[in-house]
Amino acid sequence: xxxxxxxxxxxxxxxxxxxxxxxxxxxxxxxxxxxxxxxxxxxxxxxxxxxxxxxxxxxxxxxxxxxxxxxxxxxxxxxxxxxxxxxxxxxxxxxxxxxxxxxxxxxxxxxxxxxxxxxxxxxxxxxxxxxxxxxxxxxxxxxxxxxxxxxxxxxxxxxxxxxxxxxxxxxxxxxxxxxxxxxxxxxxxxxxxxxxxxxxxxxxxxxxxxxxxxxxxxxxxxxxxxxxxxxxxxxxxxxxxxxxxxxxxxxxxxxxxxxxxxxxxxxxxxxxxxxxxxxxxxxxxxxxxxxxxxxxxxxxxxxxxxxxxxxxxxxxxxxxxxxxxxxxxxxxxxxxxxxxxxxxxxxxxxxxxxxxxxxxxxxxxxxxxxxxxxxxxxxxxxxxxxxxxxxxxxxxxxxxxxxxxxxxxxxxxxxxxxxxxxxxxxxxxxxxxxxxxxxxxxxxxxxxxxxxxxxxxxxxxxxxxxxxxxxxxxxxxxxxxxxxxxxxxxxxxxxxxxxxxxxxxxxxxxxxxxxxxxxxxxxxxxxxxxxxxxxxxxxxxxxxxxxxxxxxxxxxxxxxxxxxxxxxxxxxxxxxxxxxxxxxxxxxxxxxxxxxxxxxxxxxxxxxxxxxxxxxxxxxxxxxxxxxx
Amino acid sequence: xxxxxxxxxxxxxxxxxxxxxxxxxxxxxxxxxxxxxxxxxxxxxxxxxxxxxxxxxxxxxxxxxxxxxxxxxxxxxxxxxxxxxxxxxxxxxxxxxxxxxxxxxxxxxxxxxxxxxxxxxxxxxxxxxxxxxxxxxxxxxxxxxxxxxxxxxxxxxxxxxxxxxxxxxxxxxxxxxxxxxxxxxxxxxxxxxxxxxxxxxxxxxxxxxxxxxxxxxxxxxxxxxxxxxxxxxxxxxxxxxxxxxxxxxxxxxxxxxxxxxxxxxxxxxxxxxxxxxxxxxxxxxxxxxxxxxxxxxxxxxxxxxxxxxxxxxxxxxxxxxxxxxxxxxxxxxxxxxxxxxxxxxxxxxxxxxxxxxxxxxx
Numbered sequence: 001x002x003x004x005x006x007x008x009x010x011x012x013x014x015x016x017x018x019x020x021x022x023x024x025x026x027x028x029x030x031x032x033x034x035x036x037x038x039x040x041x042x043x044x045x046x047x048x049x050x051x052x053x054x055x056x057x058x059x060x061x062x063x064x065x066x067x068x069x070x071x072x073x074x075x076x077x078x079x080x081x082x083x084x085x086x087x088x089x090x091x092x093x094x095x096x097x098x099x100x101x102x103x104x105x106x107x108x109x110x111x112x113x114x115x116x117x118x119x120x121x122x123x124x125x126x127x128x129x130x131x132x133x134x135x136x137x138x139x140x141x142x143x144x145x146x147x148x149x150x151x152x153x154x155x156x157x158x159x160x161x162x163x164x165x166x167x168x169x170x171x172x173x174x175x176x177x178x179x180x181x182x183x184x185x186x187x188x189x190x191x192x193x194x195x196x197x198x199x200x201x202x203x204x205x206x207x208x209x210x211x212x213x214x215x216x217x218x219x220x221x222x223x224x225x226x227x228x229x230x231x232x233x234x235x236x237x238x239x240x241x242x243x244x245x246x247x248x249x250x251x252x253x254x255x256x257x258x259x260x261x262x263x264x265x266x267x268x269x270x271x272x273x274x275x276x277x278x279x280x281x282x283x284x285x286x287x288x289x290x291x292x293x294x295x296x297x298x299x300x301x302x303x304x305x306x307x308x309x310x311x312x313x314x315x316x317x318x319x320x321x322x323x324x325x326x327x328x329x330x331x332x333x334x335x336x337x338x339x340x341x342x343x344x345x346x347x348x349x350x351x352x353x354x355x356x357x358x359x360x361x362x363x364x365x366x367x368x369x370x371x372x373x374x375x376x377x378x379x380x381x382x383x384x385x386x387x388x389x390x391x392x393x394x395x396x397x398x399x400x401x402x403x404x405x406x407x408x409x410x411x412x413x414x415x416x417x418x419x420x421x422x423x424x425x426x427x428x429x430x431x432x433x434x435x436x437x438x439x440x441x442x443x444x445x446x447x448x449x450x451x452x453x454x455x456x457x458x459x460x461x462x463x464x465x466x467x468x469x470x471x472x473x474x475x476x477x478x479x480x481x482x483x484x485x486x487x488x489x490x491x492x493x494x495x496x497x498x499x500x501x502x503x504x505x506x507x508x509x510x511x512x513x514x515x516x517x518x519x520x521x522x523x524x525x526x527x528x529x530x531x532x533x534x535x536x537x538x539x540x541x542x543x544x545x546x547x548x549x550x551x552x553x554x555x556x557x558x559x560x561x562x563x564x565x566x567x568x569x570x571x572x573x574x575x576x577x578x579x580x581x582x583x584x585x586x587x588x589x590x591x592x593x594x595x596x597x598x599x600x601x602x603x604x605x606x607x608x609x610x611x612x613x614x615x616x617x618x619x620x621x622x623x624x625x626x627x628x629x
Numbered sequence: 630x631x632x633x634x635x636x637x638x639x640x641x642x643x644x645x646x647x648x649x650x651x652x653x654x655x656x657x658x659x660x661x662x663x664x665x666x667x668x669x670x671x672x673x674x675x676x677x678x679x680x681x682x683x684x685x686x687x688x689x690x691x692x693x694x695x696x697x698x699x700x701x702x703x704x705x706x707x708x709x710x711x712x713x714x715x716x717x718x719x720x721x722x723x724x725x726x727x728x729x730x731x732x733x734x735x736x737x738x739x740x741x742x743x744x745x746x747x748x749x750x751x752x753x754x755x756x757x758x759x760x761x762x763x764x765x766x767x768x769x770x771x772x773x774x775x776x777x778x779x780x781x782x783x784x785x786x787x788x789x790x791x792x793x794x795x796x797x798x799x800x801x802x803x804x805x806x807x808x809x810x811x812x813x814x815x816x817x818x819x820x821x822x823x824x825x826x827x828x829x830x831x832x833x834x835x836x837x838x839x840x841x842x843x844x845x846x847x848x849x850x851x852x853x854x855x856x857x858x859x860x861x862x863x864x865x866x867x868x869x870x871x872x873x874x875x876x877x878x879x880x881x882x883x884x885x886x887x888x889x890x891x892x893x894x895x896x897x898x899x900x901x902x903x904x905x906x907x908x909x910x911x912x913x914x915x916x917x918x919x920x921x922x923x924x925x926x927x928x929x930x931x932x933x934x935x936x937x938x939x940x941x942x943x944x945x946x947x948x949x950x951x952x953x954x955x956x957x958x959x960x961x962x963x964x965x966x967x968x969x970x971x972x973x974x975x976x977x978x979x980x981x982x983x984x985x986x987x988x989x990x991x
Contacts, residue, residue, distance in 0.1 A: 464969035
């Protein structure tokens with residue numbers, strides 16, 4: 001298997017760089033192999049931020065949990081943030097060496113965490129709740145991951161314990177802290193999420209809810225990129241920050257070796273419904289991935305699902321309108337448009353408006369001035385998907401949604417639509433996954449093509465415009481106003497109803513006809529039955545007649561015999577008649593002879609008398625014995 | 630004859646085991662004391678692979694060579710020393726079993742399996758057939774693009790297991806250009822110069838008229854071919870017995886987008902009516918019997934295939950793992966289908982120039 005170095009004529013390829021940072025695809029972190037616990041040399045510093053409000057006893061236990069960690073104490077910084085407790089909190093004696101207490105008077109966990117974040121100096125930020133006691137290796141189990149890549153968010157397995165609390169001294173004395181807190185309940189929905197997604201490796205855009213404040217650590221640089229906690233939220237801040245971290249390129253890792261014992265049952269277990277009620281009021285505005293919470297057909301949200309960037313610099317007003325108007329009428333309502341152009345060079349010309357060399361830009365800006373979803377200037381920002389579309393190309397009503405579907409189904413970072421091939425180059429539209437490009441920016445080596453890195457960390461694909469319904473403006477079908485759409489729907493519904501009721505009538509008629517036919521069938525069945533009887537009877541009759549016929553045949557036979565006999569008699573009679581005729585002829589001859597004799601005798605006189613008597617006799621004979629006719 | 634005919638590219642069954650029981654080979658529990666029949670092979674086609682348990686000491690390999698010739702993917706975690714090194718390297722090569730995805734996240738398992746199968750086929754089939762001794766193959770190149778001459782000749786120069794000569798038709802440019810590029814060319818080459826007004830079909834015929842080989846192989850000036858391209862065609866010619874053999878076009882390098890795509894999941898190793906014109910191989914006498922190429926500027930390949938079929942001949946389509954067709958920018962080519970046609974329904978995509986391992990010669 002000799003392998004030539006390169007294929008002849010292969011296009012020049014940028015030499016493949018050896019990435020200095022490992023490249024994780026989607027959320028599939030299986031390419032990272034963390035070292036065994038206790039078998040490596042840590043170097044990174046972690047800041048554990050513990051916001052607390054009242055609950056000194058639990059805080060004492062949580063801090064005892066942070067003491068005696070397997071991770072080097074000089075690499076751990078603990079910042080306790082007293083969020084205005086009624087009785088000011090104090091630092092107990094049993095605590096990590098580097099522990100500080102700061103005060104944040106503004107109520108709210110987000111404020112307290114941000115206050116801690118501001119003073120934190122670690123390479124990694126570890127959010128820890130003040131009622132969570134960590135297992136002895138918990139910090140190390142997190143940190144072994146953070147040493148592998150700078151874009152990770154690692155979460156402990158939280159277990160909810162209701163056993164009687166030990167003392168802080170018990171906590172640091174215990175070899176195995178499980179003995180102090182078990183039996184405990186698992187964090188059910190995290191366990192479900194993790195188990196249903198191959199330990200979150202197949203979760204892609206669905207991994208971010210793992211970012212829970214109970215015990216999660218995040219690379220500090222990643223937090224810097226994503227921004228601090230949202231202080232406007234009263235609940236769901238962790239999830240919201242998880243979303244922003246994912247958009248900044250984060251990978252979310254559940255770490256079963258890092259166990260945190262939550263003192264008491266979970267809040268969610270106690271108050272699930274009211275919490276969902278509050279978080280469902282706030283989070284949909286900020287987390288576009290929660291599509292099921294964004295079912296309204298038209299309303300807008302703080303963070304759009306898709307932002308469309310259109311470079312209108314040299315575009316005609318008509319082309320831009322065709323593109324933008326169709327985008328705004330598509331099946332993704334939470335979509336906004338950024339028009340990129342030399343806006344600061346565009347000045348309206350009031351005296352002779354039509355002579356303005358930038359007239360089309362003036363018209364474009366003026367036309368969309370009142371449309372909140374379209375803005376002239378700026379760049380796409382927080383949306384999870386960014387579509388870059390050349391003006392004059394028009395997506396169909398569902399085109400953008402279908403492109404996004406393709407990206408979510410295949411976890412792609414980039415989909416390019418080949419719109420046209422021109423002598424001067426390729427015309428294409430692109431959908432970019434913000435999270436993929438943010439990660440690629442982080443990972444790209446000097447001069448490396450970003451799309452290539454995106455392909456490595458998510459995947460990329462070219463598609464054809466026909467399949468996704470993108471057409472040039474000239475081929476686009478006109479948009480329908482909502483009211484005419486509504487009327488058309490109504491009309492269609494009415495027609496449908498009419499058709500339905502016509503069908504209903506027809507159905508009734510057919511039903512009746514069916515019933516009638518059933519009756520007919522029944523009647524005919526009766527008739528058949530009767531006729532069968534008749535046939536039977538007639539068969540009897542036929543049989544009887546047959547007998548009669550036989551009898552008559554016998555008679556006929558007998559008569560035939562009679563006829564034969566009579567025929568014989570007739571023949572006999574005929575034969576006799578023949579005989580008589582023959583006799584008659586003979587007699588005539590005799591008579592003739594006798595007449596001649598008489599004549600002879602007349603001449604001789606003497607014999608006259610005798611002959612006369614002879615004639616008499618003969619005449620008598622003739623009259624008595626004339627032959628039958 | 631046991632051959633790759635009927636190879637299944639997307640198996641639905643898992644793996645079977647082959648072992649030597651001391652006197653015979655047992656595959657999936659069935660003993661094959663007298664070797665395999667074509668029917669036996671057909672029964673193994675749906676398997677992803679056959680795992681071989683080797684005996685400690687040497688055993689007859691007839692059945693194993695048959696499996697290899699058939700292209701049944703074979704694998705062993707380890708192989709004994711008594712096995713010949715080529716076979717041992719191949720069955721223990723586990724690269725094809727490593728999970729791999731393309732640029733869009735689609736699995737490459739079937740592609741890598743087919744490449745592995747192809748290496749085994751060559752090993753098995755070449756045992757009984759030395760393709761270098763099958764006679765001279767005349768490679769016919771008709772090119773309008775002097776700029777591609779070096780590229781084309783380099784593709785042909787790396788052909789192996791074959792005895793070849795080249796007839797290079799310089800179509801509308803001076804023969805001298807080719808002569809210059811062919812100075813170090815390792816095979817015999819004849820150069821024909823034809824005016825640009827000559828239609829393509831006639832250019833091919835002019836090339837064939839100067840050919841000395843028993844076989845004619847058509848060659849495109851801008852595509853990439855595996856080093857075993859001609860040898861693979863000769864093997865297929867032998868085991869298929871067809872009058873024309875060729876390959877499907879599956880892999881394209883789309884130059885304007887700088888991506889490689891794989892499209893059209895053709896059935897291969899089958900008698901077919903369509904093969905790529907860039908891969909035709911037939912006997913010179915067959916070519917002459919059907920009257921050569923028709924004097925048309927385009928579509929000559931298809932007409933040739935139709936003529937073969939009309940004359941009662943058969944066409945065989947072997948694998949397409951070693952061919953990568955270039956789709957250049959529109960302006961540079963006479964006629965080309967729109968780029969979007971290559972993208973629509975493509976089964977795989979890679980960024981950049983991404984040849985198969987077979988094409989790279991491994």
